[in-house]
Amino acid sequence: MMGGVAIDGGNSSSDKPRRGRRVRMTGAERRQQLLDIGRALFAEKGFEGTSVEEIAAKAGVSKPVVYEHFGGKEGLYAVVVDREMRQLLDGVTGALTAGHPRELLEQAAFALLDYIESYTDGFRILVRDSPVAQSTGTFASLISDIATQVEDILGLEFKARGFDPKLAPLYAQALVGMVALTGQWWLDVRKPKKAEVAAHLVNLAWHGLDGLESKPQLVGRRKS
Amino acid sequence: MMGGVAIDGGNSSSDKPRRGRRVRMTGAERRQQLLDIGRALFAEKGFEGTSVEEIAAKAGVSKPVVYEHFGGKEGLYAVVVDREMRQLLDGVTGALTAGHPRELLEQAAFALLDYIESYTDGFRILVRDSPVAQSTGTFASLISDIATQVEDILGLEFKARGFDPKLAPLYAQALVGMVALTGQWWLDVRKPKKAEVAAHLVNLAWHGLDGLESKPQLVGRRKS
DNA sequence: GCCGTAGGTTACGGACCCGTAGGGTTCGTG
DNA sequence: CACGAACCCTACGGGTCCGTAACCTACGGC
Numbered sequence: 350m351m352g353g354v355a356i357d358g359g360n361s362s363s364d365k366p367r368r369g370r371r372v373r374m375t376g377a378e379r380r381q382q383l384l385d386i387g388r389a390l391f392a393e394k395g396f397e398g399t400s401v402e403e404i405a406a407k408a409g410v411s412k413p414v415v416y417e418h419f420g421g422k423e424g425l426y427a428v429v430v431d432r433e434m435r436q437l438l439d440g441v442t443g444a445l446t447a448g449h450p451r452e453l454l455e456q457a458a459f460a461l462l463d464y465i466e467s468y469t470d471g472f473r474i475l476v477r478d479s480p481v482a483q484s485t486g487t488f489a490s491l492i493s494d495i496a497t498q499v500e501d502i503l504g505l506e507f508k509a510r511g512f513d514p515k516l517a518p519l520y521a522q523a524l525v526g527m528v529a530l531t532g533q534w535w536l537d538v539r540k541p542k543k544a545e546v547a548a549h550l551v552n553l554a555w556h557g558l559d560g561l562e563s564k565p566q567l568v569g570r571r572k573s
Numbered sequence: 574m575m576g577g578v579a580i581d582g583g584n585s586s587s588d589k590p591r592r593g594r595r596v597r598m599t600g601a602e603r604r605q606q607l608l609d610i611g612r613a614l615f616a617e618k619g620f621e622g623t624s625v626e627e628i629a630a631k632a633g634v635s636k637p638v639v640y641e642h643f644g645g646k647e648g649l650y651a652v653v654v655d656r657e658m659r660q661l662l663d664g665v666t667g668a669l670t671a672g673h674p675r676e677l678l679e680q681a682a683f684a685l686l687d688y689i690e691s692y693t694d695g696f697r698i699l700v701r702d703s704p705v706a707q708s709t710g711t712f713a714s715l716i717s718d719i720a721t722q723v724e725d726i727l728g729l730e731f732k733a734r735g736f737d738p739k740l741a742p743l744y745a746q747a748l749v750g751m752v753a754l755t756g757q758w759w760l761d762v763r764k765p766k767k768a769e770v771a772a773h774l775v776n777l778a779w780h781g782l783d784g785l786e787s788k789p790q791l792v793g794r795r796k797s
Numbered sequence: 798g799c800c801g802t803a804g805g806t807t808a809c810g811g812a813c814c815c816g817t818a819g820g821g822t823t824c825g826t827g
Numbered sequence: 828c829a830c831g832a833a834c835c836c837t838a839c840g841g842g843t844c845c846g847t848a849a850c851c852t853a854c855g856g857c
Contacts, residue, residue: 373823373834397621400814411836416816454782476714490700493758512787516773519765522758523751523777530750531743534717541743549740553747557781558678563736597804597853624844635806640846 372409380418382408387425388433392470395477396426430491433471438498440464450506451555455567457499458528458554459547465532466543476533496525524554596633604642606632608656611649616694619701620650654715657695662722664688674730675779679791681723682752682778683771689756690767700757720749748778 374382386407390399401422405412419425444460447453465472475491497518504517528550535546544567552565598606610631614623625646629636643649668684671677689696699715721742728741752774759770768791776789 376833379834395621397619401816402814412815413817413837414835417834421816450782490757493754496754496758510785510787512785516765518758518762519755519770519773520777520782522755523774526754526757527747527751530714530717530720530753531746533714533750534720534742534746538742541740546743549743550747553744553781554777555781555783557777557779557784558674558744559779560781560784561734561736563734600803603804625846626844634804636845637807637847638805641804645846646844 376418379408379410379414383415383418383425384429384432388429388470388474391426391429392473392477396422429471430474433468433475434491434494436468436471437461437464437475437495442498445502451551453502454524454554455547455551458550459544459567461528462532462535462543462547465536469536472532472536476529492525492529493522496522499525527554600642603632603634603638607639607642607649608653612653612657612694612698615650615653616697616701620646653695654698657692657699658715658718660692660695661685661688661699661719666722669726675775677726678748678778679771679775682774683768683791685752686756686759686767686771689760693760696756696760700753716749716753717746720746723749751778 383404387399387404390404390407393399399422401412401415404425405415408414415422415425419428440463441457441460444456444463445453447456475495477490499521500517503521503524504514507514507517507520531546531550535541541549548565548567551567552562556562607628611623611628614628614631617623623646625636625639628649629639632638639646639649643652664687665681665684668680668687669677671680699719701714723745724741727745727748728738731738731741731744755770755774759765765773772789772791775791776786780786
């Protein structure tokens with residue numbers, strides 16, 4: 350009796366139910382909605398802790414719909430991760446406009462914090478471990494993958510400064526780890542403002558504990 | 574038919590089976606064995622990915638034995654985490670003997686890498702997320718908890734230097750994150766030797782990218 | 798030589814959860 | 828107005844896993 354429709358879950362922003370309280374979305378809309386819900390749930394309860402039924406239920410829809418769109422739980426997860434990864438990378442690489450290394454650092458740190466703030470759920474997913482068998486190595490966290498993207502920039506800088514470029518990965522991991530864990534911590538306390546956190550991170554990464562400034566300032570200009 | 578005994582799993586080091594290939598351990602022995610096996614499995618497959626049956630089987634024993642000792646999966650996990658946490662903290666705080674901040678930093682970094690090398694499985698567990706509802710906050714990783722233990726030392730130093738001690742947590746998280754992610758990366762590549770990694774980490778944390786030395790050296794003397 | 802206790806076992810109950818089979822309803826279009 | 832496509836549902840099948848109940852056996856002391 351009366352299949353073919355679903356009760357509105359009352360979730361996302363601007364669904365204008367055609368009329369009445371039943372929604373029948375278009376394919377693309379439903380797909381996007383499932384991605385949003387999946388991202389949120391994966392962020393909150395991890396991959397294994399989230400069930401397909403839960404996702405479907407939250408979308409006001411039944412399980413087979415999810416399978417229709419993504420072929421299964423891993424399919425959905427893969428798409429979510431891929432999008433989030435791209436989002437972060439675009440944000441960071443897009444922010445790297447300066448030539449001076451220190452400003453580069455500032456921009457990268459700020460971009461990462463920006464991402465963390467705007468796409469909190471995505472960040473949580475990226476920080477958690479992935480269930481997928483990594484092809485490249487045995488990294489536990491997706492964030493480690495991000496770090497490998499930083500090696501290039503650092504490698505160039507090292508070469509120019511006469512340092513051993515083989516050490517770039519080490520420093521890249523260190524820098525990313527620094528920002529990532531601080532970001533994770535910042536998500537909970539939310540105490541210093543974003544710009545201040547960025548300034549202190551740059552302070553530490555640039556001057557070191559030895560030459561720490563007590564009131565660090567970001568040198569670059571930016572919008573937010 | 575012939576209950577009360579178990580086939581030897583052939584796992585741990587120095588079990589001298591009383592005679593024949595059946596083992597009947599004492600309570601404490603079995604408990605320790607289960608802890609060892611649990612630690613290894615949790616490190617490899619995470620909490621949710623590990624089943625009680627698997628642990629029991631690997632110990633050459635049946636499920637109820639695990640429940641007898643730890644009351645359930647979470648019980649075992651809790652004990653494993655607690656021990657590992659203590660192990661790490663003891664190692665780090667025990668290494669902090671110097672008065673000069675830079676040597677303090679060196680010793681801490683070295684101790685953490687030491688722990689990572691000696692208790693790899695434990696470190697993997699500490700880095701993964703915990704399924705247990707944290708009481709203090711909503712930290713995702715146990716490592717974040719470790720960082721809060723560093724705040725004190727840093728806080729004192731800040732006070733002495735005239736910096737705002739309220740910022741100690743931020744810098745603590747940053748430093749721990751730096752070492753932790755680098756350690757995680759180091760577990761896979763194992764490329765530079767431990768002492769070298771420590772030297773570079775200290776190099777970064779102390780001098781910053783600005784004043785980086787190309788061939789950093791650990792200033793303190795130590796055994797290993 | 799008996800018996801209590803410590804250490805262990807088999808066998809389920811019940812709760813989820815993934816993924817699929819098979820079928821129903823609405824909308825747009827000719 | 829018929830009809831096909833897009834969208835969606837109910838209902839399982841097969842499996843995994845946690846935790847427990849009920850029962851068993853060796854061994855040391857009295």
